Amino acid sequence: MAFFKLLRQSPLSARIGLAMILINIAAAIFVPVIAPYSETEIVGDIWLTASKDHLLGTDHLGRDMFTRLLYGARNTIAIAFITTLLSFLVGTICGFFAATLGGWTDLTLSRIIDILMAFPTLIFALMVLSVTGTSIIALIFVIALLDSTRVYRLSRAVAMDIEVMEFVEAAKLRGERIWWLMRHEILPNAMPPLVAEFGLRFCFIFLFIAALSFLGLGIQPPTADWGGMVRENAGAITFGIFTALWPAGAIAFLTVGVNLIVDWFLHIASGLKD
Amino acid sequence: MDSLGTMVAKRVAFGLLTLIIISLLIFLGVELLPGDVAEAILGQSALPETVEAFRRELKLNLPPHIRYFTWLGDFFQGDFGTSLANGRPIADLIGWRFANTMFLATVAALIAVPVSIILGILAALYRNSLFDRIISMVTLSTISFPEFFVAYILIALLSVQLIIFPSISNINEQMSLLEKIHAIFLPCMTLTLVVVAHMMRQTRAAIINIMASPFIEMARLKGIKRMRIIVLHAFPNALSPVINVVAINLAYLVVGVVVVEVVFVYPGLGQLLVDSVSKRDIPVVQASGLIFASVYIGLNLLADVLSIISNPRLRNPR
Numbered sequence: 001m002a003f004f005k006l007l008r009q010s011p012l013s014a015r016i017g018l019a020m021i022l023i024n025i026a027a028a029i030f031v032p033v034i035a036p037y038s039e040t041e042i043v044g045d046i047w048l049t050a051s052k053d054h055l056l057g058t059d060h061l062g063r064d065m066f067t068r069l070l071y072g073a074r075n076t077i078a079i080a081f082i083t084t085l086l087s088f089l090v091g092t093i094c095g096f097f098a099a100t101l102g103g104w105t106d107l108t109l110s111r112i113i114d115i116l117m118a119f120p121t122l123i124f125a126l127m128v129l130s131v132t133g134t135s136i137i138a139l140i141f142v143i144a145l146l147d148s149t150r151v152y153r154l155s156r157a158v159a160m161d162i163e164v165m166e167f168v169e170a171a172k173l174r175g176e177r178i179w180w181l182m183r184h185e186i187l188p189n190a191m192p193p194l195v196a197e198f199g200l201r202f203c204f205i206f207l208f209i210a211a212l213s214f215l216g217l218g219i220q221p222p223t224a225d226w227g228g229m230v231r232e233n234a235g236a237i238t239f240g241i242f243t244a245l246w247p248a249g250a251i252a253f254l255t256v257g258v259n260l261i262v263d264w265f266l267h268i269a270s271g272l273k274d
Numbered sequence: 275m276d277s278l279g280t281m282v283a284k285r286v287a288f289g290l291l292t293l294i295i296i297s298l299l300i301f302l303g304v305e306l307l308p309g310d311v312a313e314a315i316l317g318q319s320a321l322p323e324t325v326e327a328f329r330r331e332l333k334l335n336l337p338p339h340i341r342y343f344t345w346l347g348d349f350f351q352g353d354f355g356t357s358l359a360n361g362r363p364i365a366d367l368i369g370w371r372f373a374n375t376m377f378l379a380t381v382a383a384l385i386a387v388p389v390s391i392i393l394g395i396l397a398a399l400y401r402n403s404l405f406d407r408i409i410s411m412v413t414l415s416t417i418s419f420p421e422f423f424v425a426y427i428l429i430a431l432l433s434v435q436l437i438i439f440p441s442i443s444n445i446n447e448q449m450s451l452l453e454k455i456h457a458i459f460l461p462c463m464t465l466t467l468v469v470v471a472h473m474m475r476q477t478r479a480a481i482i483n484i485m486a487s488p489f490i491e492m493a494r495l496k497g498i499k500r501m502r503i504i505v506l507h508a509f510p511n512a513l514s515p516v517i518n519v520v521a522i523n524l525a526y527l528v529v530g531v532v533v534v535e536v537v538f539v540y541p542g543l544g545q546l547l548v549d550s551v552s553k554r555d556i557p558v559v560q561a562s563g564l565i566f567a568s569v570y571i572g573l574n575l576l577a578d579v580l581s582i583i584s585n586p587r588l589r590n591p592r
Contacts, residue, residue: 118292118574119299120529123547123566127300130551130559203418210420211533215548230422234537237429238441245430248423255418263414 010264017260024254028074035067040222047233047241056246060232069246071224077254079140079219080206086144087205088198091151092190096182098152099159110156113149121146125212134217139209147205154197158190165189199262203255210251226251282579289575296567297349300560301342345560354561359553364561367546372565374445375535375542378458379527382465386527387520390470394477394516399504401482409474416471421530425464425537432460443538461538465527473523480515484508514585521577525570 007015027034037043041063048058056065098106116124125142132138162168168185176184212218213227221228226247233244320328336344348355354364397406416424433441439459449457484490485508493503532544539545543562550558 115292115295118571119296119567120525120570122529122532123563123570126532126547126551127559127563130554130556133554207420211422214420214422215533215536216552217548227420230426234422234426237426238434242430244426245423248420248426252415252419252423255420256415259414259418 013260014264017257017264020253020257021261024073024077024257027070028077031070031074035070037064037067039067039071039224041067047236047243049241057243059229059243060236065243065246068224068229069226069250072226072229072247072250075219075223076206076209076226076251079136079225080202080209083140083144083147083205083209084198084202086140087147087201088151088194090144091148092155092187092194093182094148095152095155096159096186096190097178098156099163100178100181100186106156109152113152116146116149117153121208122211125208126217129212129217134220136219139212139218143205143208147201147208151197151201155190155194158193159186162186162189196262196265199258199265203258203262206258207251207255278583281582285578285582286575289571293568293571296571297346297564298342300563300567301345302338349561349564355557357550357555357558359550359555359558364558367558368543368562368565371541371543371546374540375528375531375544377445377454378461378465378535378540378542379524379531381455381458382462382469383524383527385462386466386469386473386523389466390473390523391477391516391520393470394474395481397474397478398481398485410478413471413475416467417475419468421464421468421533422537424467425460425534428460428463429537441538443540445541458538458540461534461540464534464537465530468530469523469527472526473519476519476523477516480519481508481512483515484511487511514581517580517584518577521573521580525573525577528569528573529566 007018010018042061043064044054044058044062046058046060046062048054048062050057054064054066056069059065059068094109098109124146128142129138132142163186168181171181171185209218210227210230213225214231216228216231219225219228221232229247230244230251233241233247236242237244345355352365354368356362357364357367393409397409400406429441432439440457441460443458443461445454445457455462490503490507493507498507531542532548534540535542535544536548543565547559547562547566550556550562
């Protein structure tokens with residue numbers, strides 16, 4: 001298989017990154033089996049230190065930290081992943097449309113995106129959330145929409161290069177419709193840069209949601225979520241209880257993993273040998 | 275071909291246009307979203323008379339375009355309206371907090387800019403050396419870490435284990451500059467670490483790009499000394515991308531300050547914005563959002579104008 005052949009040639013850093021991501025995905029899928037307790041079950045005193053019963057201790061309400069961390073993997077990664085997918089759906093469709101139609105459509109879309117990109121994302125998201133209130137659905141839509149501006153830029157640029165190729169010209173002369181062109185001619189050829197960008201955007205969205213949850217404006221308790229867990233347990237740090245560093249470390253762990261893979265992908269895509 | 279003045283003027287005009295549209299968006303965002311703000315704030319169970327009175331207080335009974343121009347006009351005169359949460363004038367809430375935020379961002383920038391430019395140049399010159407690899411590993415991980423992770427590690431190390439710096443950065447006007455800097459040391463460190471990573475990587479990429487260009491190779495083949503190539507040939511050309519990198523990262527810094535302020539309970543504009551969002555104090559959110567956006571757009575504008583000025587090639591596009 002092509003994938004395994006690629007994997008065998010991969011550098012050590014990419015393999016480490018892949019292992020880091022797989023650990024997270026495994027945790028997210030098999031939570032109910034691995035987790036010793038349930039997501040919101042109170043199992044003991046607050047802020048217990050690590051022991052045989054509680055591998056990472058307990059949190060500010062006496063819930064098992066290890067269990068919460070595993071459920072957090074499921075919730076946080078799932079929401080970030082859905083948001084990234086949505087952002088790509090909107091961004092690539094608009095980008096491809098702008099590139100294939102050109103002219104007036106392209107100009108209008110690009111100007112709107114330019115203006116949206118001139119506005120800091122965090123501030124924009126905060127303003128919208130202040131009106132819509134913090135629900136998971138609102139969170140996903142707001143972030144996906146804001147982030148799709150970046151995807152639009154890239155997919156438009158890539159599609160512009162493909163659009164001038166002979167095979168697209170041939171398909172146009174055959175009388176194919178724009179949807180068919182986008183789906184069968186442009187998309188397959190735009191895949192490699194879009195995949196690398198997917199990793200980058202996922203990291204960004206993941207960190208962004210974590211930051212919002214940390215500010216208390218993202219995913220709401222009692223749902224286990226890494227950013228929110230840092231917020232809940234942060235107060236104890238000044239007393240020398242470092243429980244909050246576990247979820248914060250978990251966020252860092254996953255993003256480092258994804259970044260290592262993305263670095264390798266960009267390296268392959270750029271065609272460098274060393 | 276445009277003269278320098280026209281190009282700068284065009285860019286400034288675009289910046290102003292963006293700002294106007296952003297202000298419209300901030301205003302309309304509240305307007306277009308489903309439901310009525312008054313109802314949303316008072317809740318489902320509020321009496322119709324209460325909602326009506328509250329709508330009048332928010333001036334929601336006036337037509338939107340009139341409200342927009344009144345709001346914008348007042349904003350430029352320094353009257354930001356009153357807070358819904360405590361009924362105080364927003365200008366009083368924002369003024370000193372904005373000064374605090376700018377103080378924190380300025381101190382962080384004064385440290386971060388020279389450090390990252392020097393590290394970036396060194397990493398580019400000694401590319402693929404051990405030094406370069408270590409630096410790029412460290413910066414890659416700093417970029418991957420959320421800001422609050424860096425912040426809490428610093429707190430755990432420097433404020434809990436070794437009790438050197440306070441974990442809560444409270445500053446007031448009675449403090450001397452030295453005391454203030456001691457108080458904001460940890461948030462400043464956090465911001466610096468995050469921004470240096472970004473800025474250094476971009477500086478390194480810009481310098482490598484220039485060192486690979488034909489005129490540098492020519493100079494090297496002529497036998498010109500390394501130091502002379504760097505100072506006289508590479509540096510003037512690197513100036514434009516580096517200025518751009520610096521200004522863009524300063525814009526990032528101003529926004530990145532929000533999370534850091536919350537971690538260290540620093541009395542700044544970011545903290546106020548986050549508090550107001552959770553209290554749904556919409557006038558305060560709008561005013562502080564517009565201030566953040568103006569600073570951000572202003573710095574991006576500065577980046578573009580400076581690179582137009584420092585790079586003659588941009589003035590004469592082929």
